[in-house]
Amino acid sequence: MKQLVALLMLTTTIVLSQPRWMDDDDNTGMMPPDRREFMEKLDLTDKQQDQVKEYRSGFQKKNIELRAKVQTMRITLRELFDADEPNQSSIESQLTEISKIQNEMKLNATSFWFNVNKILTPEQRELWKEHREGMNQEFGNRMGMGPGRGHGMKHRGFGGGHRGRGNCSFGCCR
Numbered sequence: 303m304k305q306l307v308a309l310l311m312l313t314t315t316i317v318l319s320q321p322r323w324m325d326d327d328d329n330t331g332m333m334p335p336d337r338r339e340f341m342e343k344l345d346l347t348d349k350q351q352d353q354v355k356e357y358r359s360g361f362q363k364k365n366i367e368l369r370a371k372v373q374t375m376r377i378t379l380r381e382l383f384d385a386d387e388p389n390q391s392s393i394e395s396q397l398t399e400i401s402k403i404q405n406e407m408k409l410n411a412t413s414f415w416f417n418v419n420k421i422l423t424p425e426q427r428e429l430w431k432e433h434r435e436g437m438n439q440e441f442g443n444r445m446g447m448g449p450g451r452g453h454g455m456k457h458r459g460f461g462g463g464h465r466g467r468g469n470c471s472f473g474c475c476r
Contacts, residue, residue, distance in 0.1 A: 361414040368407045375400050
C-alpha cells in the first residue's frame with residue numbers, strides 16, 4: 303500500500319512539474335488564441351518575430367526530446383516498482399535521473415524566456431513580464447493555490463489536507 307501511495311504521489315508530481323506553457327496545444331503548429339493575442343499585443347517587428355520563432359522552435363525540439371526521455375524513464379520506473387522485490391536504490395536512482403531531466407526542461411524554458419527578453423524593447427519587456435506573471439498565477443489557480451483555496455498540493459496525500467483551517471500539523475498555518 304505504501305508503494306502505491308508513493309507511486310501515485312510521484313506520478314502526480316512528475317506530471318505537474320512539466321513545463322509545457324510554450325507548447326502548441328493541439329500540435330498543429332498554430333498558437334492558441336490567447337497566445338496569439340498576446341503576441342499581437344507585443345507588436346513585434348518582423349525581425350523580432352523571426353527570432354522568437356527560431357527560439358521557440360529550438361525550445362520545443364529540445365523539450366520534445368527531453369519529454370520522450372522522461373516518459374521512457376517513467377515506464378522503467380513503473381517496472382522497477384512492479385518487480386517482485388523492488389530495489390529501493392534502483393528506484394531512487396531512476397527518480398534522480400528523471401529529476402535531472404525535468405530540471406533540464408525547466409532550464410530550457412528559462413533560457414527561452416531570457417532569449418526572447420533580450421530582443422524586446424523596454425515596453426515589450428514590461429508586457430512580457432506581466433504575461434509571465436499572469437501565467438504563473440493562472441497555473442497556481444489551476445493547482446488549487448489561488449485565493450481562498452488553502453495550500454493547493456502542499457497537504458494532499460496527508461489526510462486530504464486541511465485547506466487552511468488553522469489546524470495544520472505541518473506548522474505552516476499557525
